[in-house]
Amino acid sequence: MTESPALVLRGLVKRFDGVLAVAGVDLAVPAGSFYGLLGPNGAGKTTTLSMAVGLLRPDQGSAEVLGRDVWHDPLAAKRALGTLPDGVRMFDRLTGPELLEYTGLLRGMPRDVVAERSRDLLDVLDLARAGRTLVVDYSAGMKKKIGLACALLHAPRMLVLDEPFEAVDPVSAALIRDILHRYVGGGGTVIFSSHVMAVVEKLCSHVAIMAEGRIRRVGTVEEVCAGRPLEDVFVEVVGGRTATGAELAWL
Amino acid sequence: MAVDGYALPGTGMFVRLKLRLLRNSFRGGGWKIAVAVLGILGGLWFSILGFGYFAATAVTREREAFVMAVLGGSFLVLGWVLMPLLVFGVDETLDPARFALLPLPRRVLVPGLTAAALVGVPPLMTLFATQGLVLAAAVRGGPGAALTAFVGTLLALALCVAASRAVTTALATALRSRRTRDRAVLILAVLAAGLGPLQLAGASLAQSLGFARLEQVAQALAWTPFGAPYAIGADVAAGDWPAAVARTGITVLAIGLLLFWWAVRLPGAMLGGAGESARKPPPAKAAGGLVPLPLRWLPRGTFAGLVAREWRYWVREPRRRSSLTVLVMVAVVLPLVLRISGGGPSLAMAVVFSGSYLGAVLANQFGFDGSSYAANVLAGVPGRTEVAARLTAVGLLVLPPLLVSITVIGLLTGAAGQVLSALGVAVLAYGAASAIAVMLSVFLPYALPESSNPFAMSAGTGGMRGLASLGTVVIGGALSVPLLMLKLAGALTLLLGLGLGGGLLVVGTVVAGVTLDGRAPEILQAVIPRR
Numbered sequence: 001m002t003e004s005p006a007l008v009l010r011g012l013v014k015r016f017d018g019v020l021a022v023a024g025v026d027l028a029v030p031a032g033s034f035y036g037l038l039g040p041n042g043a044g045k046t047t048t049l050s051m052a053v054g055l056l057r058p059d060q061g062s063a064e065v066l067g068r069d070v071w072h073d074p075l076a077a078k079r080a081l082g083t084l085p086d087g088v089r090m091f092d093r094l095t096g097p098e099l100l101e102y103t104g105l106l107r108g109m110p111r112d113v114v115a116e117r118s119r120d121l122l123d124v125l126d127l128a129r130a131g132r133t134l135v136v137d138y139s140a141g142m143k144k145k146i147g148l149a150c151a152l153l154h155a156p157r158m159l160v161l162d163e164p165f166e167a168v169d170p171v172s173a174a175l176i177r178d179i180l181h182r183y184v185g186g187g188g189t190v191i192f193s194s195h196v197m198a199v200v201e202k203l204c205s206h207v208a209i210m211a212e213g214r215i216r217r218v219g220t221v222e223e224v225c226a227g228r229p230l231e232d233v234f235v236e237v238v239g240g241r242t243a244t245g246a247e248l249a250w251l
Numbered sequence: 252m253a254v255d256g257y258a259l260p261g262t263g264m265f266v267r268l269k270l271r272l273l274r275n276s277f278r279g280g281g282w283k284i285a286v287a288v289l290g291i292l293g294g295l296w297f298s299i300l301g302f303g304y305f306a307a308t309a310v311t312r313e314r315e316a317f318v319m320a321v322l323g324g325s326f327l328v329l330g331w332v333l334m335p336l337l338v339f340g341v342d343e344t345l346d347p348a349r350f351a352l353l354p355l356p357r358r359v360l361v362p363g364l365t366a367a368a369l370v371g372v373p374p375l376m377t378l379f380a381t382q383g384l385v386l387a388a389a390v391r392g393g394p395g396a397a398l399t400a401f402v403g404t405l406l407a408l409a410l411c412v413a414a415s416r417a418v419t420t421a422l423a424t425a426l427r428s429r430r431t432r433d434r435a436v437l438i439l440a441v442l443a444a445g446l447g448p449l450q451l452a453g454a455s456l457a458q459s460l461g462f463a464r465l466e467q468v469a470q471a472l473a474w475t476p477f478g479a480p481y482a483i484g485a486d487v488a489a490g491d492w493p494a495a496v497a498r499t500g501i502t503v504l505a506i507g508l509l510l511f512w513w514a515v516r517l518p519g520a521m522l523g524g525a526g527e528s529a530r531k532p533p534p535a536k537a538a539g540g541l542v543p544l545p546l547r548w549l550p551r552g553t554f555a556g557l558v559a560r561e562w563r564y565w566v567r568e569p570r571r572r573s574s575l576t577v578l579v580m581v582a583v584v585l586p587l588v589l590r591i592s593g594g595g596p597s598l599a600m601a602v603v604f605s606g607s608y609l610g611a612v613l614a615n616q617f618g619f620d621g622s623s624y625a626a627n628v629l630a631g632v633p634g635r636t637e638v639a640a641r642l643t644a645v646g647l648l649v650l651p652p653l654l655v656s657i658t659v660i661g662l663l664t665g666a667a668g669q670v671l672s673a674l675g676v677a678v679l680a681y682g683a684a685s686a687i688a689v690m691l692s693v694f695l696p697y698a699l700p701e702s703s704n705p706f707a708m709s710a711g712t713g714g715m716r717g718l719a720s721l722g723t724v725v726i727g728g729a730l731s732v733p734l735l736m737l738k739l740a741g742a743l744t745l746l747l748g749l750g751l752g753g754g755l756l757v758v759g760t761v762v763a764g765v766t767l768d769g770r771a772p773e774i775l776q777a778v779i780p781r782r
Contacts, residue, residue, distance in 0.1 A: 055625055057772045078631035085629070088622040088779075091560060093567040094541065101541040105556025106630040134567075137429060150626070 004067075006031040006158050006189035012051050012061035014044075021047045023213035024061070029206070031066075034184045035191040036200035036221075039210035040238050045193040046086055048210070049162050053083045065158055079107075082156035084147045086163040086193075092136035096127050096146050099135055103150045114153070121149040125175065140167035148176060152183075159183065161192035165199055177203060197231040211238045259355070265363035269370045294376045301327075301380025308485075309387035314466060316391075317485050320384055321469040324407060324481030327377065331411035332418050347420070351521040361514045368412045378408050384484050392488030399495060400484025406502045407480035413509040420513055420520045433569040440573030444580065473498065476505035545647070553632060554640050561644030564619075570699065571619050574612060579649060582609050583656040590664040598661050598669040599676045599735050599744075605657075606677035607727030609649045610684025614720040616641055617696045622779045628771045635764030638689050642756060646685075653677060671741030675748030676731050682752025684727025686759025691719055693766045698780040730755075 007029035014022040022044040029035045039045045050056035052063045054070045054077065062069060068076040091099060097118055104114030122128040125145040130138065135146055144164060151159060159180070165173050180190055181203065194200055200207060201221065207230070208218040216237045217224050225233055277284050304323055308316035350360060368374070381404040388400035422435075460468075472478035479498040486495035542549070542559040549555040565571050582605035589601040617624055627637060657677055661670035734747060767774070 053629065054631075055628055055772055055775060075631045078629060081629075083629050085625055088625040091564070091620075091623045091626060093564060094560065098541040098563070102556050102560045103626065103630070105541070105551065105559075106553055106627065106632055108553050111551045 004031060005029055006033075006066055007052065007160075007191060008064040009048070009052055010062050010064075012048060012063065013059045014047050014051060014056065015059055020213055022051070022058075025210075025213075025215055027208060027215060027218065029189060029191050031189050032184065032187060033189055034180070034203055034205045035189070036204035036207040037191060037193040037210060038195065038197075038200060038207060038234055039193070040195065040240075043210040043238075044213040045210055046162055047213075049160055049191075049193060050085070053081055053085075053160050054078060055083075055085065055088075079154075080157050082151035082154065082159045084144075084151045084159075084161040084164055086166070090135055090143070090147060090150070092138075092143075093134055095132045095134055096122060096130055096138075096149075099146060100149060100153060103153050107154045109154060117153055117155075118149075121152060124179065125149055126172070141169050141172045144168050145172060145176070148179075152179075157188055159188060159190045159192075161190065163194060164192050165194055165196055173199070197229075197234060201225075201230045209234060209237050259359050260363070261359075262363045262366045265367040266370055269367040273371065291372055294372045298376040298379040301376075302383040305381060305383025306386045308384065309390040313391075313485075313489070315462075316387065317473075317482065318462070318466050318469040320387075320481045320485060321473045321478035322465070324381070325472050325477040327381070327407070328411055328414060328477045331373075331377070331415045347517055347521045357514055357517065360517065361510065365412065365416070365510065368416055369408070374408060374412060377411060378404065381407060381481070384481060388484035388488050392484075396484055396488040399487040402499070403480045403483035403502075406483075406499065406506065409506050410476060410480060410502060410509070413506050413513065417509045417513040417516075420516050433572075436569035437573045437576060440577050441580070444577045474501065476502055479505075554636055554643075557627075557632070557637060557640030558644045558647075561641050562648065565645065565648055568619070575645075575648065578609055578612055579652050582606075582649075582653055586657065587660050590660055590666070598657070598664070598666040598673040601660075602657050602673050602677040603680050603728045603731055603735065604724065605653060606680030606731065607684035607724045609653055610681045610686075610727050611688050611720050611723040612649070613641065613645060613685060613688040614691045614723050615695075615697060615699070616689070616692045617774050617778045618692075618699045620778060621699065622775070624775050624778060628775050633764070634767030634771070635760060637767060638693075638760045638763045642685060642689065642760065650681070653681070668741070672739070672744035675741075675744035675746070676735050677748070678745070679734055679748040679752040679755075680728050680731040682748075682755045683730040684723050686755040687723045687727055688720075689759045689763040690766075691723060693763045693770060693774060695719060696774045696777045698778050 005028040007027070009025055009027040012022055012025040013020075025044070025048050027048075037045050037049070047056065051058040051061075052065075052070065054063075054074050057071065062071060063077075064070065065077040066080045068080065070077040091102065094102060100118040100121065101114055104118070105111075119128075125148070127142060127145055127149070130142065135143065138146065144167065148161070148164060151161070164176060164180075168176065177199070180192075184190055204221055206219065207221050207224050209216045209224070217233070221230070224230070277287055301323075305320065308319050311319065347360070347364060355363075382401075384404060385397050385400045389397035469478065473482040480502045483495050483498050483502075486492070486498065541563070542551075542555060543562055546555065546559055546562060549558060565575050585608075586598070586601040586605055589596055590598065654674060654677070657673050658670050661667055661673060666673075731748070734744060734751070737744070739747070
């Protein structure tokens with residue numbers, strides 16, 4: 001594991017209609033790490049990741065992928081990045097194989113390489129059976145998987161995944177976990193957002209907890225947890241309440 | 252009463268809910284309030300017009316009053332059935348599907364939803380407009396006639412609402428699957444485009460029929476639910492009580508049948524959009540198959556990928572497909588109509604706006620993509636490649652029908668000698684309008700509503716922005732007029748059209764492409780629909 005970070009975010013700030021969505025996020029994702037970005041709904045995870053990959057221009061701050069500035073040298077940064085955005089449609093009136101071919105051609109990849117990798121990805125992700133079904137008719141889990149395939153197609157060195165495990169069935173989730181694990185083992189770097197503690201605890205080497213647009217805790221999983229379950233730390237940091245047992249007695 | 256021991260909500264609850272939702276539609280951005288106010292003002296304007304029309308029956312001769320009341324009323328009922336489908340979109344403020352999880356029996360739901368449907372601008376508008384009939388009845392027959400006419404207008408309103416609810420519910424169940432919905436969008440767009448010509452045809456038909464024939468039609472309609480409620484006041488004013496009673500009966504029976512049918516269908520409509528039936532998907536072609544056969548000659552790369560995906564989208568995506576179909580239809584039919592109508596313009600004059608009309612289709616090209624455009628932003632597609640590919644795809648689809656139709660129309664209408672110059676003018680108009688449109692698409696992109704309801708597509712796509720596209724059509728056409736006025740030899744006009752049109756396209760592509768390089772993330776944010 002080299003010491004130079006694969007993804008660096010410096011002082012990212014974003015306002016929507018005067019409301020502060022992200023209030024100055026600094027983050028350094030070490031190369032070769034498996035990084036979990038945790039936070040409750042509305043914490044600013046998607047906004048932060050969108051600014052990190054070049055989908056949303058930050059009001060202040062910068063993002064750097066493997067030494068290339070996302071907002072000053074976008075083409076170089078985007079070549080090194082594979083992204084699975086959340087809450088964004090794909091070109092879903094294409095079939096799975098068509099979507100992969102499109103993604104490959106967009107990135108200027110040779111045709112035979114695209115064909116070979118698409119076949120592999122569709123096989124491994126168990127999407128080959130869908131045949132000529134349009135992506136719009138896929139189930140939620142299949143949509144996540146084809147989105148992941150699009151992010152992996154050009155073999156990027158850095159993966160940014162927004163909620164890759166949301167609405168995914170346990171079998172597919174295990175499959176995605178395995179693929180990502182192998183990818184990190186081969187020298188890749190992954191950052192993904194989630195609110196599934198178990199997945200983060202099991203997979204990640206590092207974790208950052210976000211709330212109200214700020215990073216509240218950051219470090220390796222061991223540092224952040226300090227021997228306690230991640231879920232307890234998360235609830236404490238985010239400031240949720242725990243039931244004492246006295247409420248809702250009528251239920 | 253209910254299983255869990257709680258009292259069931261009354262009809263008032265539904266009405267209050269609807270009022271609250273209407274009030275909340277005024278919250279949020281300033282333009283939202285402006286749109287709502289414009290809607291109310293428009294409604295007020297139409298209801299005053301309607302009131303005037305119906306009130307005028309007080310001063311016409313008795314037979315004419317009857318014909319006017321019945322025909323006007325029948326149009327009103329027809330409008331209530333058709334307008335939500337074709338023009339305004341269905342009022343889904345109280346979508347029955349939202350109550351699916353609540354333990355509400357039909358005897359609560361049907362009166363509640365009906366009462367809520369009676370609240371809103373269109374029902375008030377209708378009620379106000381038809382009060383003209385009450386005024387007329389009072390003038391002709393005194394208070395008794397006025398009272399019966401008033402009852403008639405109430406019944407008419409109930410009939411309108413019941414009919415529109417029944418029709419939309421029936422369609423909602425029919426449009427469960429994505430495939431049927433996609434087809435419905437196309438059919439509705441074509442119907443909506445045909446509405447104007449149909450109106451013209453209807454008006455000229457009415458003129459040629461003469462009053463005697465119209466009176467026969469009105470007499471017949473007055474014995475159907477369409478016209479019956481509007482004739483009651485006139486019956487009483489004329490002292491024809493049996494007819495008034497019979498017509499009231501017809502109306503009440505129709506309302507009852509519609510509500511009953513609606514109530515029967517309601518549980519089905521509440522189930523919401525279930526998924527496609529589990530058919531076995533056809534096997535995929537070997538690798539990809541993105542690039543359609545007519546495009547296989549393109550060298551593989553980013554450009555070819557973009558062109559192929561755009562092509563597929565113009566053919567497959569319902570909103571794009573219906574826009575394109577309607578535009579091509581108009582562009583082909585308009586010059587034909589202009590040429591056939593006696594003493595029409597020259598062929599070149601007749602095709603100017605066909606060219607600029609088709610060019611304007613790209614004016615909100617990124618809005619069609621919506622959030623899917625993120626894929627291109629993430630891949631870092633160069634702006635000029637992006638714009639050029641989009642122009643190529645749509646050009647390959649619309650130019651052949653445009654050019655072929657101009658040639659055929661020229662030959663059919665005895666203007667074979669004008670074909671070459673007409674082609675030149677049309678190509679220039681197309682190039683100019685396309686160039687403006689692609690620049691507009693990067694400077695003024697806007698989101699289209701993302702909805703699975705095919706009726707929602709025609710509702711409120713932004714008046715000001717519509718004006719911008721209209722401007723594109725007009726300016727594109729105007730730019731080609733000088734070429735038209737020069738009256739050069741046919742081949743020279745064609746060459747000039749190709750050269751100038753192509754030059755404008757290059758300029759447009761460069762300007763839009765360079766802008767896109769700097770503004771792609773902002774354009775993406777602009778076209779993502781806000782929930």
